[in-house]
Amino acid sequence: MSLKIASFFFILVISSLFRASFQAFLVPITKDSATQKYTLPVYLRTPPRPVNLLLDLGATFTLIDCSRNYASSTYHSIPCGSSLCSSLGPHSCSVCSGLAGPGCSNNSCALRFTNSGARKSTVMGEALMDSMSLPVTNGRNPGPLGTIHDFIFSCTKGPFRRAHVKGASGSAGFGRSKLSVPAQVSKSFHEKLLFALCLSGSPAAPGVGFFGSPGPYYFYPEIDLSNRLTYTPLLSPQLSDEYFVGLTSIKVNGKVVRLTQHKGVLPAKISTMTPYTTLRSEIFKALAEAFVKESAAANLKSIEPVKPFGVCYDADDVADTPAGPAVPTVDLVMQNEGAAWRIFGSNSMVRIFKGGVDAWCLGFLDGGNHPKSPPVVIGGHQMEDNLLLFDVGSKRVGFSGSVLVHGTMCANFNFTKEETLL
Structure with a gap:
């Protein structure tokens, strides 16, 4: 067998091994x-x-x-x-x-x-x-x-x-x-x-x-997060390569936030370039009011907000849980019936140390009233420690919710290199 033919078969075998073991x-x-x-x-x-x-x-x-x-x-x-x-x-x-x-x-x-x-x-x-x-x-x-x-x-x-x-x-x-x-x-x-x-x-x-x-x-510890996903359709806005999902409502502690100026499906863009979820003014005000009301029922009293945030609490007054500070949950209810992206304190709140203030602030921002901007832009902070699967071929997005409630976090993937992977 010539060296050229032997080399060809060697490459073919390696390629076959690669395809057999390849996952991603x-x-x-x-x-x-x-x-x-x-x-x-x-x-x-x-x-x-x-x-x-x-x-x-x-x-x-x-x-x-x-x-x-x-x-x-x-x-x-x-x-x-x-x-x-x-x-x-x-x-x-x-x-x-x-x-x-x-x-x-x-x-x-x-x-x-x-x-x-x-x-x-x-x-x-x-x-x-x-x-x-x-x-x-x-x-x-x-x-x-x-x-x-x-x-x-x-x-x-x-x-x-x-x-x-x-x-x-x-x-x-x-x-x-x-x-x-x-x-x-x-x-x-x-x-x-x-x-x-x-x-x-x-x-x-x-x-x-x-x-x-x-x-x-x-x-770690041996948790397959791909089994924890709920799916919702991807919207297809014209002339955009961005990712949009449809929201049918927003809830605080399971109670629907009343949005008087918005009916039907709310387009929500998912963005890694926006640090915190940004809402059109009337949506933000309704969410903030509902959040403050539910927090007061749990004996949390808001303090003077720290810009750019609109709702803050003294950090000493907020208890800790495995899923972050103990505050009302926020649900982004998707188009699929019963599919809700539940946001716990780890993703809804931001810790602020500024000018002698130690506070937990609601990590949703007032985005103003720009008619050409999406009503909702889901930002990076809300995506952290959540697994998101963008299935472009099937036009859907899978979301896990906070993986902290499953006993792991996104920093728990093992990056130790496996030389014998093939």
């Missing part, structure tokens, strides 16, 4: 305490080099800072007239004066980028390709790197500064787009288009993201 790809996700946003590491280029990216749940595609000595044997642009360029949607050429990568050509395909922050903006960037690698996992440990060849992204013209996250060299787009990180990972390995996020609230202990598999996802 994963990334650790770390909270940036200064901005209350989240970052994740990926391996880019050939040979692979780590790069830390801002997690943008609603962004169309990935932006990378290529301004400092970007070198890779697998890096290349996409010609304007190519079928691949045409498949990427609306584009233009001659973008080298805007966002561009090394060796930009005025015949390069371009991408249209829309961020998902409070102030939306759209920019153009050159469409580029390179190899990206992520660890594979069996649901318990990370294993060797698996490579996504010809990963499509764009370069920023200069150093990445959006959101001012220290150490971030770009943003990872997780939106409902075929150019998002989850979509490209799933397509590369012919896996289902879905991903799961389990965000940790501690900057010292990362949470985790999974790509391509509905589970199992094991957290």
